[in-house]
Amino acid sequence: MSSISAAARTTAVNLPTWAWLAMVLALGMLYAVTFDTGFLSSHVASSSMYLHELFHDGRHLFGVPCH
Amino acid sequence: MWKRFDPARPLAVIVGAILAGVVAGLAASVLLTFTAEPVIDRAIALEESHHASEPNAAVEPELVSRRQQKGLGRFAAYGLGGGAYGVLFGIAFLALRRPPGPASAGADGSRTEDAFGRAVRAGALMAGAFTVMPFLKYPPNPPGVGDPATLAERQWKYLALIFLSLVVLAGAARLSGRLRARGWLDADRLVAVGLAVVVPLGLVCAALPPFPDSVDVPANLLWRFRIASLGGNLLLWTVLAVGFGAAAVRRERALAGPVPTAAGATLRPATTS
Numbered sequence: 001m002s003s004i005s006a007a008a009r010t011t012a013v014n015l016p017t018w019a020w021l022a023m024v025l026a027l028g029m030l031y032a033v034t035f036d037t038g039f040l041s042s043h044v045a046s047s048s049m050y051l052h053e054l055f056h057d058g059r060h061l062f063g064v065p066c067h
Numbered sequence: 068m069w070k071r072f073d074p075a076r077p078l079a080v081i082v083g084a085i086l087a088g089v090v091a092g093l094a095a096s097v098l099l100t101f102t103a104e105p106v107i108d109r110a111i112a113l114e115e116s117h118h119a120s121e122p123n124a125a126v127e128p129e130l131v132s133r134r135q136q137k138g139l140g141r142f143a144a145y146g147l148g149g150g151a152y153g154v155l156f157g158i159a160f161l162a163l164r165r166p167p168g169p170a171s172a173g174a175d176g177s178r179t180e181d182a183f184g185r186a187v188r189a190g191a192l193m194a195g196a197f198t199v200m201p202f203l204k205y206p207p208n209p210p211g212v213g214d215p216a217t218l219a220e221r222q223w224k225y226l227a228l229i230f231l232s233l234v235v236l237a238g239a240a241r242l243s244g245r246l247r248a249r250g251w252l253d254a255d256r257l258v259a260v261g262l263a264v265v266v267p268l269g270l271v272c273a274a275l276p277p278f279p280d281s282v283d284v285p286a287n288l289l290w291r292f293r294i295a296s297l298g299g300n301l302l303l304w305t306v307l308a309v310g311f312g313a314a315a316v317r318r319e320r321a322l323a324g325p326v327p328t329a330a331g332a333t334l335r336p337a338t339t340s
Contacts, residue, residue: 016077019158026154033148035222053131056210058096058144061103061296063198063207065221065278067214 034064073322074182074315077161084157084311085150091306092149095299096142103295104137107209109288114211149303152193156307159189163240165247182315190308192240196232198300202293204228204272209292214280221278231271239263 032040033055040051052059059066073079111133131140163185201207205225213221239260246256282289 014164015158015161019077019081019161022081022154023158026151029147029151033144033151037218050130054136054140055144056131057104057107057136057141058148060107060207060210060292061099061141061299062144062148063201063205063296063300065205065213065218065225066208066210067218 034059034062037067069318072314072318074319075322080161080315081154081157083314084153084160084307086153087307087311087314088149088151088153088156088303089146090149091303091310092145092147092152093142094306095149095303096145098302099141099145099295099299100137102298103292104141106288106292106295107137108133110209110211110284110292113284113288117211145299145303149307152197152303153307153311155197156189156193156311159192160186160311162237163189163192165244182319183312186308186312186315188240190304190312192236194301194304194308195236196229198297198304200228200232200268200272201225202297204275205278206293207296208282209284209288212280212282212284212289217279221280224275224278228271228275231275232268235267235271236264238267 032051037052038049056066071079072083074083205221205228242263243256243260246259251259
């Protein structure tokens, strides 16, 4: 009986709800650093490509496609 | 703060993994200052000399100076990216937890899992999906390579590769847990899990279409950049996983307290994993 319940527990990922929220925030951060080509930075900086240009070396080195 | 770090608590794991990720990203960025930036400077000089030879080429306005890009910009990118990687690593670390009881014990009855081994497995899984697989299928290119018109197409392919790699690697980790719970020998289990990793990942690589762009920079420059990029990213994952794992295993042992043996001496939990 105990081995059955132990096996069942290996198949379930027990994560608190906020961990999924943290994952979404992390993916948003990765988007800003590696994928944004103007959408985000048009809201936070004077030029829409400011963040894109600032993170440019990092983006290429992370290996993400870029122009 | 150190005393509140308990590798069994999800919040402590995520916060600790973010810190480890930021430190790892900054460490990788220090390495890249010496390995990658000279190559990027040469790639940009080459790109500009091509532009200069075109009579009607539009001059791109410089929003951020090169000095800022290779200093503050890259350290910010790697610090923030490392922190975000840390969150994903922390979730993988939590998800790879084995259930307590007989299933987590090795063939000789000893507990073979500790936080360090779990951190290394989580780091290997994340590095495989986010760094190694993209490197093999869509290797990184220096600035000056890539057609803006195909950017969206390349981004979708790149994301699809990472997503499919994560699915395959997470499936293999789950298979490993099930085989272990069924009492498979470690040698048999590793062969089965290895096949469950390599065969589907090979199929994913074969099925995804290549990037459409031609790469018109000297091979020497291109591969210096690619190797520097791979080195920096593998350093990031190594510092993140090993740093977090070393801290977690210390806290795990401190919180568990010394384990008394029959002889009265104290026995530390096994470190093999």
